Amino acid sequence: MASAVTVIRSAILTDAVQYPYAVTVEPGARLSVLAGVCPSGR
Numbered sequence: 001m002a003s004a005v006t007v008i009r010s011a012i013l014t015d016a017v018q019y020p021y022a023v024t025v026e027p028g029a030r031l032s033v034l035a036g037v038c039p040s041g042r
Helices: none
Strands: 005-008 020-026
Touching: none
Parallel strands: none
Antiparallel strands: 005 020
């Protein structure tokens, strides 16, 4: 199954994190946006 999501990472900003900075979705794909779900070292 193909994914409708493209993950965007940037080694120019930092390579010290394991999560992407942004994603894009194909037209017609369902998108949910969650605020405040960044990983924390605490």
